[in-house]
Amino acid sequence: MKTYLAVITMDIKLALRLRAVIFFNYLFPLIFFFTFATVLKGDSGAMTFVVTMSVTLGVLGSGFFGAGIRAIQERELGILRRYKVTPITPTPLLVGSMVTGWIIFIPYIVLLLLMAHYIYAMPLPQHFFELLAFISLGLIAFRALGLVIASVANTMQEGTILVQLFYFPMLLLSGATFPSEKFPRVMQILHNFIPATYLVQGMKNMMLRGQGMAEKENLLAVVVMLLTILGGGLISMKLFRWEKEEKIRGSAKLWVLAVLAPFFVMGIWNWWRS
C-alpha cells in the first residue's frame, strides 16, 4: 500500500508541476466552455451541450494525452527503466496513473457544473453525484484505453498516430462537438460504434432528462465502461514494457480491438435497434 500511496502522491505533484497538464486538463476545455457558454447563454438545453462538450474534451485529453502519451514519454526517456531495477511491478504505476487522472479531473468537473449553474443558469443535474460517478467511470475507462495505446505503440511517433486516430473521430462523431441528431445516415451508423458516444449520451440523459445511472440505457454504458476499465487494465499489465528497446509484435496491436469489443457490441446493438 505504501508503494501505491507514494506513486499516486508523486504522480499528482508531477502532474500539477507540468504546464501542459494544466493547459489540456483545465484551460483548454474552459476556453471552449466560456466561448460557447457566452454565445448560448440562457438556453438550458444548449448549456447542457456546452457542458457535455467541455467534459468530453477533458476526458479524451486526460485519457489519450494525460495517460497514453505520457506513458510513452516515460518509456522513451528511460524513466520506466529506472523503475524496472526496483521491486515495483507495473500494477501500482498503472493504477497510479488512473487514480491521479481522476483526482486531478474531478475538481474541474465540479467547477464546470457549478459555473454552468451559477453563471449561465443551467439547472443542476437531479442526480448530481451519480453524474460525477458516471463521468469518473468514463474518465478511468478512457485512461485505460490511453494506457493500452501506450502499451502497443513501439515509438512516440506510432503512439501519436494511434492517439490521433482515436481522439478526433471520438471528438467529432460522439455527439460531443456536433449534435448527433443532425448527422447524416452514415455518420449516425458510425456514431454508434464510437466509445465516447456512450459517455456523451449518458451525460445528456442525466442532465437533460434527470435520469440516474440505474436507467437501462445508462446502465448499459456503465457496464461497457467497467468492462473497458477491466479489459484495459489487464491488457496494459500484460503488455507493459519498461524500455523502448523492448518492441512489441505487430499482431499484439490487435489487443486494442479487444478493449474496444464492448463498444463494438453496443454499436451493433444500437444499429440493429435503429
Added chain:
Amino acid sequence: MDNEPVIAVRSLQKSYGKVEAVKGIDFQVGSGEVFGLLGPNGAGKTSTIEILEGLRPRTGGDASVLGFDPDRQKERLKDRIGVCLQATNLPAKIRVQEALELFGSFYSRSLGAEQLLKRLQLWEKRAAYYETLSGGQKQRLALALALVNDPQLLFLDEPTTGLDPQIRLEIHGLIEEMKAEKRTVVLTTHYIEEAERLCDRVAIIDEGKIVAMGTPRELQQRSQNRSRIEILCSKPLSADALPQWPDALETQLGEDGRALTVYSSHPARTLVEMVKWLDQGGVELVDVHLKRPTLEDVFVELTGKKLRD
C-alpha cells in the same frame, strides 16, 4: 572473501535473435569484493550485468545472485540489490529528495533520505528539480538511489561514462567508500584506470567471452612481461652501436637519436645494464621512465583491440 559466493555464474549465455551477446561465461564474486567487467562497447558486459540484476532472461546456463535465481526470483532479488544503470532518467520535475523517498517506498527496507543526501553531497540540492542538476549531480543521485535500500550487493554499469575527470574522481571516491563498507560491487567499465584503482578482481570480456580473469596485478604480469624503459640521452646515439641488453625484447631509437625505448621482460636488470653502457660511453641521462604493462596492454594483447573500439 567468504566461502559462499555472492554471485555464481556458470555457462551463462544470452542471445538476441541470431546474435550471441554472451557465449557461455563462468565466474564467481565473493562477499565484499569489487569485481570488474572490463571490455569494449558491445563486448557483452551490460547483457551479463542485466541478466544478474533480473532485468533480462538468460538464454542458457546458470546464475545465482545472493542465493536467488535472477530469472525466477526477480522481485525478491531486486529488493536486495542496488543498481546504477548506464542510461537512465527521472521525471524532469521531480525534486531530489522526493526521488529518494519515492524509490525508497518500493523496498521492504530503506535508508533515510537525509542520511543519503548528506552522504552523497546532495543535501544542498534536495529541493532542486532533476532537470536542473549537472551531470555529476545526476550521477550522484543515481548512486544514492542505488543505495536507498542499503544493499549488500551493488551493480554499477559504467558509472562514470561521459563525466568529466573531476566528477569521475568523486565517483571513484564514493565507490571506494562502498568497498570500505564491505559491500560487494560489480562494476562494468571501459576505463582502465577505473578498473585498476577500484577492482579487487577483473574479468576481461570480449565478443561475449571472458578472455582473462584475475587481480589487476596478476593480469598485468601475464602481459608477456613487456615493461617499457624510456630514456632521454644528453647526445644522439648511433643505432648500429646499440648492444643487445640482457632480457631486452625490442629496442627502438627515436629520429633525433636521443630518445631510446627498450621493451624488457626484467626491466630492472636491463635498466642497470643500459645505465652502465651509457656511462661508459660518456652519455648522460636526461630523463628515465619505467612503465609496467597496464590492463589496456593486456587487453590489446589478448584481443588485438583497443578498449574504446
